[in-house]
Amino acid sequence: MRSYTSIVLWAGLVLFLIGCQAENGVKTIKLAHGLDVNHSVHKALVKMGEDLEEISKGKMTVEIYPNQQLGTERQIVELLQIGSLDMTKVSAATLENFAPKTRVLGLPYLFRSREHSFKVFDGPIGEELLNDGKKYWLKGLGFYDAGSRSFYTKEKAIESPGDLKGQKIRVMPSVTAMEMVRGFGGSPTPISWGELYTSLQQGVVDGAENNPPSFYLSKHYEICKYYSLNEHTFSPDIILVATHFWDKLSEQEQNWLQQAVDASVVYQRELWAKAEAEALDAVQKAGVKIIKPDKSLFSKETERVYEKYKADETLSKLIQQIKAVE
Numbered sequence: 186m187r188s189y190t191s192i193v194l195w196a197g198l199v200l201f202l203i204g205c206q207a208e209n210g211v212k213t214i215k216l217a218h219g220l221d222v223n224h225s226v227h228k229a230l231v232k233m234g235e236d237l238e239e240i241s242k243g244k245m246t247v248e249i250y251p252n253q254q255l256g257t258e259r260q261i262v263e264l265l266q267i268g269s270l271d272m273t274k275v276s277a278a279t280l281e282n283f284a285p286k287t288r289v290l291g292l293p294y295l296f297r298s299r300e301h302s303f304k305v306f307d308g309p310i311g312e313e314l315l316n317d318g319k320k321y322w323l324k325g326l327g328f329y330d331a332g333s334r335s336f337y338t339k340e341k342a343i344e345s346p347g348d349l350k351g352q353k354i355r356v357m358p359s360v361t362a363m364e365m366v367r368g369f370g371g372s373p374t375p376i377s378w379g380e381l382y383t384s385l386q387q388g389v390v391d392g393a394e395n396n397p398p399s400f401y402l403s404k405h406y407e408i409c410k411y412y413s414l415n416e417h418t419f420s421p422d423i424i425l426v427a428t429h430f431w432d433k434l435s436e437q438e439q440n441w442l443q444q445a446v447d448a449s450v451v452y453q454r455e456l457w458a459k460a461e462a463e464a465l466d467a468v469q470k471a472g473v474k475i476i477k478p479d480k481s482l483f484s485k486e487t488e489r490v491y492e493k494y495k496a497d498e499t500l501s502k503l504i505q506q507i508k509a510v511e
Contacts, residue, residue, distance in 0.1 A: 187475065190235070190397055193395050204288055206240065209298055210244070211243065211244060211245070211246055212244065212245045212246070212273055212434075212438070213246050213247070213248055214234075214237075214245065214246070214247045214248070214249070214252065214271045214430070214442075215248055215270050215271045215272070216234075216247055216248065216249050216250070216257070216270075216271060216272040216273060217249070217251075217254065217255040217261045217264075217270055217273055217321060218230070218249070218250075218251055218258075218261070218273055218274040219251075219252065219253040219257060219258050219261070219378055219379070220251060220252070220274070220402075221251070221252060221402045221403075222251050222252070223402060224231070224398065224399075224402055224460075225329075225330075225398065225453050225456035225457045225460045226274050226329055226422055227249070227251050228452075228453075228456055229329065229450075229456060230247070230249055230274065230449065231249065231501055232448070232449050232452050233247065233445045233446055233448070233449035234246065234248075234249065234445075235455040236444075236445040236448050236449065237441060237442060237445035240326065240417065240441045241253040241438070241447060242445055243392075244438075245356070245438060245441060245442065247272075253282060253378075253379050255379050257378070257379065258273075258275055258276060258378075259279055259282065259358065261273045261275070261386065261474045262275055262279065262280070262283055262323065262397075262425070263462050265322070265323060265425060265426075265427035265429075266321065266322045266323065266427070266430075266454030267322075268322075268427060268429035268430070270427065271426060271427055271430040272424070272425060272426045272427070272430070273424075273425050274329065274422050274423070274424055274425070275422065275423050276331065276357060276420065276422055276423075277290040277291060277331075277420045277421055277422070277423060278290075278291050278356075278357040278358075278359035278361065278362055278420055279357060279358065279359070280318065280323075280357070280423055281359055281360070281361060281424070282358065283318055283321050283323060283333045284314075284317040284318035284321060285317070285499075286314055286317040286325065286499065286500070286503060287314055287318075287423075288359075288360070289314075289503045289504060290314070290420050290421060291359055291361035291365070291415040291418060291420050292361060292487075292490065292491070292494075292504070293365050293368075293418055293483070293484070293487040294363075294417065294418075294480070294483070294484040295419075295504065295507060295508070296419045296507070299330070299332075299333070299419060301510065302419040302421070303454075304319070304510050304511075305507050305510050306328035306421060307318075307328070308510065310503070310507060311328060311508055315327070315328075315423070318425070318429060319361060321427060322427060322428045323397045323425050323426075323427065323428065324425065324426050324427075324428050324431050325423050325424065325425055326424045326425070326426055326442070326446040327423070327424045327442060327447060327449070327450045328421040328422070328423055328424075328450065328454045329421060329422040329423070329450060329457075330421065330422075330453060330454045330455070330457040330458075331396055331420060331421050331422045331457075332396035332397065332398070332419070332457060332461055333396060333414075333416035333417070333418065333419050333421075334394050334395055334396055334416070334417060334418045334420060335348070335394060335395075335396070335412065335414045335417065336354065336392060336393075336394045336412075336413045336415060337392055337393060337394070337395070337396075337400055337406075337409040337410055337411060337412045337413070337414050337473075338352065338391055338392030338406065338409055338411045338413075339385065339391055339392060339409050339410070339411075340391065341391070341411065342411040342413065342474065342476050343392075343413035343415070343476065343478070344413065344476055344478045344484045345372055345478060345479075345482045345483075346369040346482060347370065349366070349369045349370045349371035350371065351371075351372070352371045352372065352391045352392060353371075353372045353374050353389070353390045353392075353395060354366050354372065354373055354390060354391065354392050355374050355375070355376045355381055355384065355385075355390045355391075355392070355393035355394075356369045356373045356374065356375055356394065357375065357378075358375045359375075359412075360421060361490075361502055362394075363375070363491055364380060364490050364493065365417065365418075365487065366394075368486055368487055368489050368490045369486055370486075374389070374390050376389070376390065378403075380394060381403070381405065382403060382404065382405060382408070385405060385408045385409060385474050386408055389466030391410070392409055392411075393405065394417070394463070395469045397412075397461050397464035397465050397468070397489050398457070398460045398461055398464045399414065400464065400468060401463075401467050401468055402462035402464070402507060406467075406468040406471050406473050407471070409473070410472060410473050410474060410475070411463075411473070411474050411476065412468060412473050412475050412476065413476040413478055414476065414477050414478070415478050415480055415483045416476065416480060417457075417483060417487075424446055424449075424450075426442070468482040491504070
């Protein structure tokens with residue numbers, strides 16, 4: 186675990202790089218994320234900034250630092266916690282290290298469909314999860330679509346859970362993700378997103394799991410020629426704001442920001458659907474074999490993962506509430 190001193194030093198460097206937050210009475214939101222500028226998330230965040238400036242009549246603006254310019258997802262979240270950054274996009278798997286209830290979002294085959302997941306995210310359960318990080322100085326404002334995550338590998342097609350045995354699979358630093366891969370018989374290996382291409386090249390891992398646009402934009406398809414659409418999770422991206430920043434906004438400013446985020450959620454989900462289809466087409470043309478395995482073979486193997494959550498009254502209740510959403 187990184188020491189408190191190292192976090193402070195890192196935060197100091199970030200503050201030096203991005204300068205002051207307010208100039209000429211305009212509130213500038215400093216937002217960092219780890220994705221490519223061609224990703225639907227970045228495009229939606231750009232729209233959010235444009236909408237916010239229009240809604241606020243120029244009183245609020247957004248400066249975006251993409252491509253891990255200011256650190257990994259975890260480092261960026263830590264910077265929000267100590268007030269050195271204002272906003273970010275974070276994967277649910279990373280956020281579970283800071284807001285315990287969000288662990289539920291990484292459970293395999295929890296959602297019946299994308300439509301089911303949206304009903305959960307946009308309803309009272311989603312609101313509860315967005316507010317779970319408040320005591321850790323983090324507030325969620327909305328859920329972006331991150332599609333479904335599936336396995337891609339270098340040398341061996343994954344057509345059933347048994348094919349994962351002996352395979353080193355990169356996962357995000359998430360207990361839930363690691364338990365899931367172990368449940369399938371694989372060997373989970375946490376590696377940062379920025380280091381994954383090289384790790385695949387050098388054989389540190391045999392494969393990874395992610396959604397189609399991320400597989401395509403990262404160029405991992407240049408190395409991994411098998412993509413198995415087992416779609417084990419619908420794990421969303423979450424728009425986070427630091428409570429250090431949020432609590433300093435007036436009620437009107439909070440409403441402006443929430444309104445801009447809400448509009449960007451709709452926009453991003455539209456972009457995502459298009460990007461997903463384009464990504465699958467592009468990787469196929471690049472020589473990737475798309476496999477559509479029997480998902481029931483994988484879902485059966487996740488029962489042991491769910492068993493571990495039965496003793497946790499809070500998460501067990503959340504699981505049942507999510508499954509009950511029609």
